[in-house]
Amino acid sequence: MTDPTQEPRTRQDPSPDSPAMRSTCPVRPAPGSGERPxxxxxxxxxxxxxxADSRLSKDTAVFFAGKGSRRRLHPAVAHTMLAADPPRHTRLRRLVTKAFTTGAVAELRPFIARVTGELLDPWPAGEPFDVVAGLAVPLPVIVICELLGIPPHDRPQVQRWSGQLFAAGRPDVVDAASHAMAEYMTGLIAAKRRDPGDSLLDRLVAARDGDDHLSEDELVSLAVLLLVAGHETTTHTLGNALLALLQDPAALGRLVAxxxxxxxxxxxxxxFDSAVSTATFRFTTEPVTLGGTDIPAGVPVLVAIGAANRDPVRFPDPDRLDLARDASAHLAFGHGIHRCVGAPLARxxxxxxxxxxxxRFPGIRLAVPPDELKWRPTRLVRGLESLPVLASTR
Incomplete structure (x- = not known):
């Protein structure tokens, strides 16, 4: 089945449907082909x-069992905590939640601020600079790698593999990256067993859930998921947020002041512009009626978060950035038991x-016309390839 939320037009516009379409057809068959569209x-x-509906399963292993897929994703990437239902999901999530509580993230704030300052220090004031390459990519990579205990010299390669996991339309690249990432994490976990430290990954290696150790596969899977989820979406969140401000002088001026x-x-x-355009895979385990639409059992359900966040029924005048709006009910981090565990860190x-x-740069502005910006051709997430700005101090 093709993913209509990843067409080029949608990567430029987080919600290409008209407000009327979103309101009158909130659930509809997805364009595509296959046995079960x-x-x-x-x-x-x-x-x-x-x-939040437990009848929509995320267990991809069950859905794709026996289908003879040609894909060769590494199991540690194909069957992460994101692709699990309770009770397995509940158990794994419990082991990582403590690392991302508001209190735990508060302890990281000085480190985040220091890294941000170090990344901004070389910026040439008044000259074009790429926010994505210079800040939005390296900041969350450095933070999550520090949290997991990934050595600095390995971080550039790890980041490249992570980006390749979202290469839309290139299954060979995605599959190869999944094996490279899993093999790297397997080696890193072995190194931490020989020489334990105090990183989050070290704590997961030693973790117990009752009397149950994490298996080797579970350790590798959690490590890969935390690394990828811990920086890829944050990169796009920062880029998308800054672009929204740069295109709205009133909103930008308000925050500069x-x-x-x-x-x-x-x-x-x-x-306004969620980094996650489409929630991860779900399928119905029994017939479900959603928004007045009857959905049979055993079919995929794509939840278009970017479109839902622009629903005029919930957010009046949704295509307007309004910093005075109470948007706390947005779905950018998901909802229910699978809500992003790393949301406090991303925020x-x-x-x-x-x-x-x-x-630092109250006169910051776009260095190119908005229609010249290029969006990454990725799956699920939505973000810019680059964001050139003039980092002006006035």
């Missing part, structure tokens, strides 16, 4: 319901980076 959910209420207002503005920025990184940018 799926359904696309674009309405907010329907998306929120689908994300009051950088302390960035935390309160984050929810609206996340709603902290985005907040600290945006505040630093607007404080």
């Amino acid at each position: 799926g359904y696309l959910v674009t309405g907010y209420a329907e998306a929120r319901e689908a994300l 009051d950088p302390d207002g960035v935390p309160a503005a984050l929810d609206e920025l996340l709603r 902290a990184e985005t907040e600290i980076a945006l505040r630093a940018l607007l404080t």
Whole structure:
């Protein structure tokens, strides 16, 4: 089945459907072919319901069993915590949640601020600079690698593999990257067993859930998931948020005048242009009625988060950035038991980076026309290949 939310037009526009379409057809068959074509959910209420419905399974191993796929994803990538249902999902999530609580992230804030400052220090004021390459990519990579205990000299290669896992339309590249990443993590885990430290990955190696150790496959899978999820979406969140501000002089001016207002503005920025355009794979385990549409058992359900966050029924005038809006109910981090466990860390990184940018460079502006910006041809997530700006101090 093709994914209609990943067409080029949609990568430029997070919600290409008209508001009327989103309101009157919130659940509809998804264009595509195959034995069991799926359904696309674009309405907010329907998306929120689908994300929390236990009848929509995320167990890809069950769905694709016996289908003879030619894909060769490494099992550690194909069967992560994101592709699991309770009770397995509950057990694995419990082991990592403590690392991403608000309190735990608060302890990381000085490190995040220091890294942000170091990345901004070389910026040439008044000259073009790429925010994606210079800040949005390296900041979350450095932070999650530090958290996991990945040595600095390995981080550039690990980041390249992670990016390749989202290479839309290139299954050979995705599959190869999945094996390279899993093999690297297997070696790193073995090294940490020989010489334990105090990183999150070290703690997972030693973790128990009751009397049950994590298996080797579970360790590798968690390590890969935390690394990829811990930086890829944050990179796009920061780039998308800054672009939204740069295209709205009033909103930009408001935060330049009051950088302390960035935390309160984050929810609206996340709603306006979510880094996750489509939620990860789900399928119905029994017939489900969603938004008045009857969906049979055994078919995929695509939840279009970007479209749901622009549903006018929930967010009036949704295509307008309104920093005064209460957008706290957005779905950018998902909803239900699979809500992004790293949301507090992503928020902290985005907040600290945006505040630093607007404080250092209050005259920041786009260095190219918006229609010249290129979006990455990725699966599931939505982000810019580059974001050239003039980092002006006035």
